[in-house]
Amino acid sequence: MKVHSKTVKRSLTLSLLGILFLLPPNPSQAAVPIAILEIIKAGVTKVIVAMDLKIQREQNQVLWMQNAQKVMENTLSKLKLEEIANWSEKQRDLYQRYFNELQTVKTAISGYQRIREISQKQARIVSEYRKVWAVIQADSHFSLQEKEYMARVYTGILSTTVDNLDQMALLVKSFTLQMGEGERLELINETANRVDQNYQDLISFNLSNGQVSLQRASNSNEIRQIQNLYGINR
Template sequence: MPISLMLLLVSFPSQESNAQIAVLEVIKAGVKKVIKAVDLKIQRMQNETIWLQNAQKVLENQLSKLKLQEIAGWSERQKELYGNYFQELWKVKAAISYYQRIKEMTSLQLALVNEYNRAWNLIRQDEHFTLKELNYMEEVYSGILDASLKNMDQIMLVLNAFNTSMNDAQRLKIINAAADEIQTNYTDLKQFNNQNVMLSLQRSKSTAEINSVKRLYGIN
């Protein structure tokens, strides 16, 4: 980190804190917006699925009443019509599974932001860390958050992909890649937080000091 930036952090801690809080709120608001959008899409797709499933049941009931020779005598138009029903049903079910997965990913993304916010607020209260160490931690946290924002971009790409010619295999590839990255980001964040807590405990010089650190981080 440049010396000028370090001096700025020292001179204006309240401004830095307020800026970080503002950025976090923007990120959280964005994630919540995505979750809400996905919820609405899931609801709409589920309604379409119910309609298609009901239509499927009607068709299956009608088919069961027909004799084989009558089925063989169907016109090409009838075959195409009923075939489209089943094809649309499959497409809607596949879309719902995509959106459900995306919703799980965005929920994990929100948990990541909340975990960062909680840990960073506690660490800044911990007297066992130097300013240099806090600056390093902030850089690590910023890197994780930046990576998570890129994952959000991938999620939005998939959300918009249903209006494009992207096929199922391409969508699934993007979804799985983004899901793996988000899980990695969250795991890295948790591990980094645990390492910092353990370091603080190791630097504690008395039982009272250890208990104070445990209370700060909510450790039983």
């Protein structure tokens, strides 16, 4: 039932985004409805919280293992060289398993942190969109038709963000599946590249709109104001 509910929610979200491509936006409203932005925000927040919990749990395990390592090292320091040489195969295997497990845990933590960073970038996509759309709405240098075009582009960018949420959900689930580290790393890199591209598309379009507005400025005061609003370097 939970999976079905998620599927329905995502389908409704994508359907709404699709409709937005066909309808001209009201210049007094956001290009993408607040409800959809909140769905994206909620999905991203859920991933970040899940990763924080996993990181904390794994870090506690690392701490326990490091304490165990200190005990083993202290024991070794008290043994004579010939006694160490006479260690049983079982003891050596135990020590090796400890290091293997420690490496596995550290690799998992690294993966969790990477996913968290990807999710944070998705959150920035939403916040950057909200900020720039408010600026565009108030920018008198653009016609209604130009703002309608911009709205459609932003809708497309946010639609990709919704798709990337599915990829993030798959990443979180991958830690409970029998997935090899190589396959998981490939999935993480693929998702990171998709989110990076999505973010760069947004930033590039923001700057492009800012440059157009800048070219239409009539005086130095307007130029400075536009540079500040769109984050354009002087």
